[in-house]
Amino acid sequence: MTIRAGASSVTRKKRRVGLLIGNIVIALVAVCCVVPLLYIIAISFSDELALVIHGYRLIPATFSTLAYEFVASSPMQLVNSYVVTITVTTLGTAGSLTVTAMLAYAMSRKGFLLGRKINFAVFFTMIFNVGLVPWYILNVRYYHLNNTLFALILPYLIVPWNVFLLKGFLAEFPDALIEAARIDGSGEAATFFRIVLPNCKPALATVGLFIAFMYWNDWWLGMLYIEKNALVPLQLMLYRIMNNIEFLSTSLNTGYIPVTTTMFPNESARMAMCVLATGPMLVVFPFFQKYFVKGLTVGAVKG
Amino acid sequence: MKQRGKHELWSNAIQYKGILMLALPGLLLLVAFSYLPMIGIVIPFKKIDYSKGILGSAWVGLTNFKFLFASGDVWRATRNTLVQNALLISTTLVVSLSLALVLYELSARRVKAYMTALFVPYFLSWVVVGYVAYTFLNPSMGIINQILRMLGQNGRVNWYVEPKRWRAVLTIAYLWKNVGYFTILYYASLMGIDSGYFEAASIDGASKLQQIFRISIPLLSPVVIMLTLLQIGKIFFSDFGLFYFVPKNSGALYAVTDVIDTYVFRSLQTSPNLGMTAAAGLCQTAAGFILVMATNAIVRRLDAERALF
Numbered sequence: 001m002t003i004r005a006g007a008s009s010v011t012r013k014k015r016r017v018g019l020l021i022g023n024i025v026i027a028l029v030a031v032c033c034v035v036p037l038l039y040i041i042a043i044s045f046s047d048e049l050a051l052v053i054h055g056y057r058l059i060p061a062t063f064s065t066l067a068y069e070f071v072a073s074s075p076m077q078l079v080n081s082y083v084v085t086i087t088v089t090t091l092g093t094a095g096s097l098t099v100t101a102m103l104a105y106a107m108s109r110k111g112f113l114l115g116r117k118i119n120f121a122v123f124f125t126m127i128f129n130v131g132l133v134p135w136y137i138l139n140v141r142y143y144h145l146n147n148t149l150f151a152l153i154l155p156y157l158i159v160p161w162n163v164f165l166l167k168g169f170l171a172e173f174p175d176a177l178i179e180a181a182r183i184d185g186s187g188e189a190a191t192f193f194r195i196v197l198p199n200c201k202p203a204l205a206t207v208g209l210f211i212a213f214m215y216w217n218d219w220w221l222g223m224l225y226i227e228k229n230a231l232v233p234l235q236l237m238l239y240r241i242m243n244n245i246e247f248l249s250t251s252l253n254t255g256y257i258p259v260t261t262t263m264f265p266n267e268s269a270r271m272a273m274c275v276l277a278t279g280p281m282l283v284v285f286p287f288f289q290k291y292f293v294k295g296l297t298v299g300a301v302k303g
Numbered sequence: 304m305k306q307r308g309k310h311e312l313w314s315n316a317i318q319y320k321g322i323l324m325l326a327l328p329g330l331l332l333l334v335a336f337s338y339l340p341m342i343g344i345v346i347p348f349k350k351i352d353y354s355k356g357i358l359g360s361a362w363v364g365l366t367n368f369k370f371l372f373a374s375g376d377v378w379r380a381t382r383n384t385l386v387q388n389a390l391l392i393s394t395t396l397v398v399s400l401s402l403a404l405v406l407y408e409l410s411a412r413r414v415k416a417y418m419t420a421l422f423v424p425y426f427l428s429w430v431v432v433g434y435v436a437y438t439f440l441n442p443s444m445g446i447i448n449q450i451l452r453m454l455g456q457n458g459r460v461n462w463y464v465e466p467k468r469w470r471a472v473l474t475i476a477y478l479w480k481n482v483g484y485f486t487i488l489y490y491a492s493l494m495g496i497d498s499g500y501f502e503a504a505s506i507d508g509a510s511k512l513q514q515i516f517r518i519s520i521p522l523l524s525p526v527v528i529m530l531t532l533l534q535i536g537k538i539f540f541s542d543f544g545l546f547y548f549v550p551k552n553s554g555a556l557y558a559v560t561d562v563i564d565t566y567v568f569r570s571l572q573t574s575p576n577l578g579m580t581a582a583a584g585l586c587q588t589a590a591g592f593i594l595v596m597a598t599n600a601i602v603r604r605l606d607a608e609r610a611l612f
Contacts, residue, residue: 015511018408018511019408019409021407022405022408023409023413024411026402026405026406026417027417029402029417029421029482030416030420030421031420032425033420033421033422033424033479033483034420036435036438036439037381037423039435039438039446040434040435040438043438050442051444052444054444055443055444055445055446055448055449056438056441056444056445056449063460067497093448099329099332100329102325102328103325103326103328103329103330105322105325106322106323106325106326106329107326108320109322111315111319112315112319112322112323113311113312113316113319114312114315114316114319114323114326115314115322118326118330119602121333121338122329122333125333125337125338127590127592127595127596128341128588129588129591130340130341130343130344130584130585130588131567131581131585131587131588132567132568132571132584132586133343133346133567133571133577133580133581133584134342134344134346134581135336136571137342137343137346137357137577138336138339138340138343141353143335143531151514154332154333154336156334157332157334158329158332158333158336163329181611187321188319188321188322188325189321189324189325192325204414207409207460213426215322216558217426217427217428218428218432219393219428219429219461219544220543235428235430235431236430238428238430238434238598239430239433239548242430242433242434242437242548242551243399243551254341266446268333270434271434271438272564274431274492275347278427278431280424282423282426285423286419287316289418289419289422292422293487293491296484296487
């Protein structure tokens, strides 16, 4: 008996050590995930000369807000890009969620024979993609989308993955309710908008979040179709700043702060723009994480 | 018989015309942005002249394909695509599965906090990941060169010019952004396992490691195999942002960082020969399509329920 008790205390001890190691490993990984972002913030608050001398530091060698003063003195490009991205995300999410839900609902209705064919038509676009060139030519030469806000919205309105995700949720809606509405004389559209949608809010929130996230973080459509500075969304603005230091200095340097080009705070200003363009979204996202995880785990089962 | 089936379909569609109307806007968008581009499948076989339109341009047979394969670039891009994506798929699998198994042992409250941290990079765009990579790789001020100098090594590595370690750099960047996502998927599947198995095993005296290798991994394997096969099915298609923004589209690095998607994008912007660029895209489409069909056939063999079609 005593031997057994001794053995179990040894295993318990082993288990505690194992848990400790597990915690340490995961904590290290978690730190690795977050610290690089802290570096970006630190650089944006660093004095340019100190950066040149000491390199990037997690704690600025010389603290400076000059980069933010530059951005504040001529915030036009940043404000402009925010307006573009917010507009695209709002309109895109509303439009995409509406057409996606309508299509997904039609596919999920059991008596509707064409539903299966539509299902295949949507699915086929997932496995057969003719590639960039035909799509690009069509959008530019035939639809004339380049340098319009539509170029940033229309191509993403229907995403097959979102359609199937939402269809999975809508298929669980009880037929009896739809049937009852029909007997009461409600048309299909009225049933959908008045009865089905209001009762599927969590599903709509999940898919809507994915759509909003897709529009917010998109640089691809901007890179392909947008030249005009007035229509540059946030992510494309960040790309241009990284790629082309002149884009940064011309969009910031309007002469409010007298400074020679050699003194222009390239590194810190670049990172300040990154913080200002990305920060707000990162503060918001943990609140939606729950929905996100739900959508991901449901969606991945039948990708 | 077939006639009757068609008739039935039509009368059903008329009966459900309200539903059809609901589906219509989505279907129109699908046609406009997914099906009409399919006409463009002829572009590689033509000498495109916009004054005559795509369909009116002259046929040139396989000339564009000959030009394409005569240049070494496309082979290099194909090799990079396959090698790098294989590396990404395998490392992601090992790392995220291990993390999920460790997380499973920890208390739920801790897991929530860790998950939030692990998930942060997933919410960043590749452009921002490019910024993060830059803070590490900047030759004069970057963190990596600072560390190399501290270790007394050559801290002047010009990362954006020397292709030597870029397979590892790309792998780490990809893991950093995506490991949280895959870990959550595997963790959720682990939570779905009946805890009775583990209780029974520990009563029988199985150690934690034995439980992992005899219970967790075998029961997870369907999900793991499925996800991995799906990724293999898409191996010809790369995560464009990773290969474009992280190496800052540096020409000196193309030897290891140029993949089919970046090659096609660059050619679209710079090359006057549209047909050749489209030819590269078509080859990618064809290879990708065959691979998806093949992997699906394999999945169907293993577990018909999980097959895509």
